[in-house]
Amino acid sequence: VKYPGLLQPLEVPSQSWQVITMDFIEGLPRSASFDCILVIVDKFSKFAHFFTPETPLYCLWSGSAFHGTYS
Structure with missing residues (x-):
C-alpha cells in the first residue's frame, strides 16, 4: 500500500x-426561479463573479457562461 505524500500547494x-x-x-x-449560485474566483486578485443559473440546466449553462466570459 502506497500512502499519499504531503500536500503540494499551488x-x-x-x-x-x-x-x-x-x-x-x-x-x-x-x-425568482433560481436556487443555486455559481461562484468563480480569481486566485491572484481574489475577485469573484457570482452567477445564478437555473437548476435543471446549470451544468450546460455554466460551461457556456464560463467560455463566453473568460475566453
Missing part, C-alpha cells in the same frame, strides 16, 4: 485570471 499566479476556482452553492431557498 504556485502563486503571476497575473489575474491565470488560476481560478469554481464552485456551486446549491439548495438555497428558491428566488
Whole structure:
C-alpha cells in the first residue's frame, strides 16, 4: 500500500485570471426561479463573479457562461 505524500500547494499566479476556482452553492431557498449560485474566483486578485443559473440546466449553462466570459 502506497500512502499519499504531503500536500503540494499551488504556485502563486503571476497575473489575474491565470488560476481560478469554481464552485456551486446549491439548495438555497428558491428566488425568482433560481436556487443555486455559481461562484468563480480569481486566485491572484481574489475577485469573484457570482452567477445564478437555473437548476435543471446549470451544468450546460455554466460551461457556456464560463467560455463566453473568460475566453
